[in-house]
Amino acid sequence: MTSPTRVLVLNSGSSSVKYQLLDMRDRSRLAVGLVERIGEQTSRLKHTCVTGGDTREQNGPIADHDAALKAVAQELARDGLGLDSPELAAIGHRVVHGGMFFTEPTLIDEGVLTEIERLIPVAPLHNPANLTGIRTARGMRPDLPQVAVFDTAFHTTMPEPAARYAIDPKIADRHRIRRYGFHGTSHAYVSRETARLLGKDPSEVNVIVLHLGNGASASAVEGGRCVDTSMGLTPLEGLVMGTRSGDLDPAVIFHLERVGGMSTDEIDTLLNKRSGLFGLCGDNDMREIRRRVDEGDEEARLAFDIYIHRLKKYIGAYYAVLGRVDAVAFTAGVGENAAPVREAAVAGLEGLGLAVDAGLNGARGDDPRLISPEDARVKVAVVPTDEELEIATQTYALVEKNSR
Ligand SMILES: Nc1ncnc2c1ncn2[C@@H]1O[C@H](COP(=O)(O)OP(=O)(O)O)[C@@H](O)[C@H]1O
Numbered sequence: 030m031t032s033p034t035r036v037l038v039l040n041s042g043s044s045s046v047k048y049q050l051l052d053m054r055d056r057s058r059l060a061v062g063l064v065e066r067i068g069e070q071t072s073r074l075k076h077t078c079v080t081g082g083d084t085r086e087q088n089g090p091i092a093d094h095d096a097a098l099k100a101v102a103q104e105l106a107r108d109g110l111g112l113d114s115p116e117l118a119a120i121g122h123r124v125v126h127g128g129m130f131f132t133e134p135t136l137i138d139e140g141v142l143t144e145i146e147r148l149i150p151v152a153p154l155h156n157p158a159n160l161t162g163i164r165t166a167r168g169m170r171p172d173l174p175q176v177a178v179f180d181t182a183f184h185t186t187m188p189e190p191a192a193r194y195a196i197d198p199k200i201a202d203r204h205r206i207r208r209y210g211f212h213g214t215s216h217a218y219v220s221r222e223t224a225r226l227l228g229k230d231p232s233e234v235n236v237i238v239l240h241l242g243n244g245a246s247a248s249a250v251e252g253g254r255c256v257d258t259s260m261g262l263t264p265l266e267g268l269v270m271g272t273r274s275g276d277l278d279p280a281v282i283f284h285l286e287r288v289g290g291m292s293t294d295e296i297d298t299l300l301n302k303r304s305g306l307f308g309l310c311g312d313n314d315m316r317e318i319r320r321r322v323d324e325g326d327e328e329a330r331l332a333f334d335i336y337i338h339r340l341k342k343y344i345g346a347y348y349a350v351l352g353r354v355d356a357v358a359f360t361a362g363v364g365e366n367a368a369p370v371r372e373a374a375v376a377g378l379e380g381l382g383l384a385v386d387a388g389l390n391g392a393r394g395d396d397p398r399l400i401s402p403e404d405a406r407v408k409v410a411v412v413p414t415d416e417e418l419e420i421a422t423q424t425y426a427l428v429e430k431n432s433r
């Protein structure tokens with residue numbers, strides 16, 4: 030019998046599950062889908078069977094991640110792509126926080142689950158959902174290799190001066206406080222694809238990657254290795270995000286506690302779920318914010334300007350960290366689609382050799398592309414991310430290696 034070649038990838042977020050079933054012989058997608066608003070009355074499952082060219086939607090409450098995954102398994106089974114298929118080689122899971130322990134894709138066993146569980150306090154929105162995804166999938170196929178691919182892994186190459194906070198190292202080490210960084214699968218994939226777009230080997234190029242989704246982070250990648258990134262101990266540090274504040278003076282927290290009378294949990298919720306673009310103007314979707322800006326809405330304008338100001342600061346900071354920059358790559362939902370964000374982020378940075386060509390920036394496309402003028406010293410690129418493909422590739426490589 031030939032060995033199985035399919036990999037199912039599960040990317041469980043705090044209230045969503047994204048999934049893809051791929052055939053690793055040609056890295057083609059057989060099925061893709063998304064379950065959104067898990068835990069609400071208005072949950073939605075959208076499933077596309079790529080091979081059959083068929084898309085189905087289910088609306089109605091899905092209580093938790095366990096129920097979500099069971100619904101996904103049913104949809105796959107309807108297309109003859111069920112989890113019981115002998116062609117399935119492995120299941121790859123996105124795990125957001127791997128601490129210092131996990132620097133590579135890892136075959137999941139009880140010990141690995143315990144470690145992921147131990148990291149919940151530093152990824153409270155993400156690791157519990159990842160764990161449920163893993164447990165449910167293991168329940169359905171206990172015989173199958175299940176692989177964890179960590180958001181933090183790509184950033185473990187960060188040098189100590191970038192990874193450390195300026196606090197007493199004894200306290201930091203006791204509580205494992207350091208800068209871990211997230212979205213690593215995306216930063217790894219996009220920095221490599223950017224090198225390919227430039228026709229170079231990743232070891233030859235320095236890239237600033239701007240991953241702008243609902244969560245957002247920047248990274249400085251030197252010759253294929255991450256040397257700095259904007260998220261820290263948790264995914265709260267750094268850029269302004271959909272609902273997260275990003276950087277702020279830590280004393281804001283003491284002030285809210287002492288003067289504002291808020292509890293630690295209330296402040297946590299405020300900064301993670303009710304800040305960022307949403308906190309500033311009531312919307313976290315960049316499309317809606319741009320629509321309001323175009324209509325002259327001042328609140329949306331200020332939110333947009335704060336978002337851009339922070340982004341520009343990080344471009345400048347990572348330029349300094351890298352010394353020489355070959356390209357700046359925009360990716361994820363906002364980075365790939367919002368031309369006004371890209372234009373505003375590099376506006377005024379001509380002195381650093383950065384500019385976008387209005388025509389190229391405004392054109393749409395699904396493939397990696399350059400949007401800087403032809404003679405630009407530093408290239409600006411739009412490089413669609415594919416965390417699921419990267420997770421599948423890493424998962425399959427590990428399973429293949431273990432079977433040899
Ligand atoms: N055409 C568009 N223009 C501007 N922003 C967009 C567009 N399409 C998607 N987005 C933004 O992308 C965000 C989601 O990005 P995504 O990378 O899918 O995030 P996540 O993986 O964190 O859920 C949305 O919140 C929305 O603001």
Ligand SMILES: CC(=O)OP(=O)(O)O
Pocket residue numbers: 042125155180211212242243244245264
């Ligand atoms: C780590 C993180 O912020 O992930 P997401 O963007 O999926 O919320």
Ligand SMILES: [Mg+2]
Pocket residue numbers: 242243361
């Ligand atoms: Mg994402």
